[in-house]
Amino acid sequence: MKKQDISENLVKFSYLSIGSNLGNKINNIEKTKLELEKNTIKVIETSSNYLTESWPDPSKPYFINMVIKIKTNFTPVKLLKICNLIEIKLGRIKSKKNAPRTCDIDIIDYDQNVLNDKINNLILPHPRMHKRNFVLLPLYEIDKSWNHPKSNKNIAKLINSLPIKDLRSIKQI
Numbered sequence: 001m002k003k004q005d006i007s008e009n010l011v012k013f014s015y016l017s018i019g020s021n022l023g024n025k026i027n028n029i030e031k032t033k034l035e036l037e038k039n040t041i042k043v044i045e046t047s048s049n050y051l052t053e054s055w056p057d058p059s060k061p062y063f064i065n066m067v068i069k070i071k072t073n074f075t076p077v078k079l080l081k082i083c084n085l086i087e088i089k090l091g092r093i094k095s096k097k098n099a100p101r102t103c104d105i106d107i108i109d110y111d112q113n114v115l116n117d118k119i120n121n122l123i124l125p126h127p128r129m130h131k132r133n134f135v136l137l138p139l140y141e142i143d144k145s146w147n148h149p150k151s152n153k154n155i156a157k158l159i160n161s162l163p164i165k166d167l168r169s170i171k172q173i
Contacts, residue, residue: 010073012111013044015143016083017067017126017135019104021054025064028090028102033068035086041079045069047138051171060100064173067108067138076110077120083107108135112149125149130158133166141172 016036020028026049033043047067054060072079083105090103108126115124129135130148136159139146146155159167 011071012073014070014072014079014110015067015108015139015146016070017065017104017106017108017129017132017138019063019065019134020102021061021063022100022102023091029064029066031090032086032103032105035089036068036070036082039082039086040072041074041082042071043068044071045142047141048172050134050138051173052134053169054098054100056098063134065134065138067135067142069142076107076113076115076122076124077117079110080107080120080122106135108139109146109149112147114150131162133162133170136162137170137172 018029018032020026020032022028029049033046036043045068050065052063052065054063074082087101087103087105092101092103106126106129107122107124108129110124113124115122117123125148126135130151130153136155140155140159144155147153148155148158
């Protein structure tokens with residue numbers, strides 16, 4: 001039997017939501033995936049792109065969103081820090097909450113862990129993911145068997161609990 005490399009024990013599968021509503025949105029998302037790979041975060045699977053209204057103010061530029069499945073050796077906090085650095089590198093300027101941005105990366109699920117790290121401002125799974133069409137539909141596209149780590153609800157149940165207007169307002173592109 002082959003001895004397992006110690007670093008293989010550290011490999012975790014996670015889901016990230018990526019969005020952009022400034023500049024060349026699709027290009028921004030592709031650059032985000034490239035930057036993740038440059039930081040030794042392996043992109044395993046990618047959803048389609050989804051067109052969504054800006055929230056909470058639909059008069060702001062529309063978003064392109066997607067969800068990716070990744071493989072990483074980083075801890076959740078280190079992964080968050082890398083994602084924040086990538087956002088800055090790609091031109092995100094932290095201003096008021098929900099302001100338009102070139103790049104937004106959220107950790108949706110980190111290896112089915114439940115975490116509330118107030119020091120690093122990291123809650124897992126993402127605390128509002130179950131209410132977001134732009135997270136649930138792309139996640140369903142790449143993993144129909146996914147269950148919410150905290151509520152243990154299946155992804156299909158979460159989608160069915162969304163308001164009908166949320167389901168009608170998103171377009172796969």
